[in-house]
Amino acid sequence: MKILTLDVGGTAIKTALMNDGVMENPHEMPSEAKQGGPVVLQNIQKIIDACEDFDAIGISTAGQVDSEEGSIIFANENIPNYTGMRLKNILEEKYHKPVFVENDVNAAAIGEAYYGAAVGQKDFICLTYGTGIGGAIIIDGKIYGGAKGVAGEMGHILVHPDGLKCGCGQRGCYEQYASCTALVRNSFEANPEWGSGRIIFKEFYAGSKEAEKIINDWIEEIILGLVSLVHIFNPSCIVLGGGIMNEQYIIDRVNGRLQERIMPSYRCVEVKHAKLGNNAGLYGMLATVQQKIK
Numbered sequence: 001m002k003i004l005t006l007d008v009g010g011t012a013i014k015t016a017l018m019n020d021g022v023m024e025n026p027h028e029m030p031s032e033a034k035q036g037g038p039v040v041l042q043n044i045q046k047i048i049d050a051c052e053d054f055d056a057i058g059i060s061t062a063g064q065v066d067s068e069e070g071s072i073i074f075a076n077e078n079i080p081n082y083t084g085m086r087l088k089n090i091l092e093e094k095y096h097k098p099v100f101v102e103n104d105v106n107a108a109a110i111g112e113a114y115y116g117a118a119v120g121q122k123d124f125i126c127l128t129y130g131t132g133i134g135g136a137i138i139i140d141g142k143i144y145g146g147a148k149g150v151a152g153e154m155g156h157i158l159v160h161p162d163g164l165k166c167g168c169g170q171r172g173c174y175e176q177y178a179s180c181t182a183l184v185r186n187s188f189e190a191n192p193e194w195g196s197g198r199i200i201f202k203e204f205y206a207g208s209k210e211a212e213k214i215i216n217d218w219i220e221e222i223i224l225g226l227v228s229l230v231h232i233f234n235p236s237c238i239v240l241g242g243g244i245m246n247e248q249y250i251i252d253r254v255n256g257r258l259q260e261r262i263m264p265s266y267r268c269v270e271v272k273h274a275k276l277g278n279n280a281g282l283y284g285m286l287a288t289v290q291q292k293i294k
């Protein structure tokens, strides 16, 4: 079976043909998301038009997705006029092939579950640390979507009541303290020359005690959210994604500190970094389509 997979983000649309599960011709094009949903849709269609032979389409996309209807429930200002777009209907009418749509964080989690860091795990959670923090909950091998399919917004767990203001309207959300953006903000405040995650880790590895403190304080913020999640979901594994998580130091320290903070009966949990990187969404759509049409 040939499944055309796409991963629609704020900057690029990544795509690859999955031919009997083997990735062929991975490439990407600008999504032109700032120009709005209709332009993104045109770019999706350009990719599909360029693919001569496929049996189904799987699309992972930014935004909150109704995966049953294959539509965008809500997209923020990163993709204007994308909210409400019925991707599945539009593309099935045009191409006469089955189309499946999933939120990008969920798709990446499914990818990790079937082809990456969480192979063999049935109950786990996935968090991605970047500008904000995204999350996905996998229960019994399936995404837990909640009543409207939008469960897993772990970035908005309240960790510091009356704390920093968040884009969601609340104060003190997890992503204001534990995202990659928060680390960079704290680093920059300490030293205006430390303006990226890469630089602060370079300083840390070079022996800077100040950089070490900033990083360790930030890791405590990461753990704050994870402690609650572990006690709610009793996961066997937590997969941490986002480029910054390639720093093994973070994974090791989170593993150690988390075990100290949680109750003994939850200590089976293992923290791992995501394995599939930028391709997690594409593999997730491969697994999603395989499940839906087998």
Ligand SMILES: [Zn+2]
Pocket: 155, 156, 166, 167, 168, 169, 170, 173
């Ligand atoms: Zn928030």
